[in-house]
Amino acid sequence: MRTCTVSSQEAQAKEGGEAQQKKKKMAVVVFSGSLDRLTGVAMLVSGAVAMEYNVELYLMLWAVHAFKKENVGKITHLSEFKEFEPEMAKRLNWYDLIKRAKKLGSVKIYACAGSAAVWNVIPEDLELVDGIIGVGEIVERLAEADVALFV
């Protein structure tokens, strides 16, 4: 059994402090607009924020559709196992999870310009979206990220 000495606590804190000096970044291309996949994204975003990552989401096609103000609370379809739709629609809430994560940490959400053009939307038409950026910049930002995902 080890006792909780001051020196080991200080060492741990110092190590953590160093890790915090330069925050890591998680970048996620969100292409999907289904309830289950968006919930998966929301869970990852929450975990990343808790672990002090900066998070950036780049919304493409179906995700842009799902983030539209008129759609955001109404997504009920699943990408798989569609027989669970009524139950999952009651139990999963991706939007509130992302909103909470955005309050607690650094979460930036951008819509891909091409997809925004498909739906003819500006950032004000979308919930939680900070801006619209081109796919070239998205690739550059993905290249800089410590964790890069496509959902």
Next chain:
Amino acid sequence: MAEGQLPPEELRKLKPDKVVDARGVACPGPLLAAKQAITEVPVGGVLEVLSSDPGTKRDLPLWAKKTGHVFLGVIEERGYWRLFVKRMK
């Protein structure tokens, strides 16, 4: 028990400055609850997190290390865990 952690009998003697009850909340809820609650604990003070989510007892030590706090240990109760973190800054 990892370095820096206290045995359950020592943890039971602690007087936490704040207790956050995240029982019944799924992962990553308890972690976010801890992130929010630690700001209400004075530096050098202790936060106790109650969680029924089995992911928390692995995530919370990782989180504490990452954020520069000290994970003091865990007590397993019936159906939930009591986890202790000391705020270091």
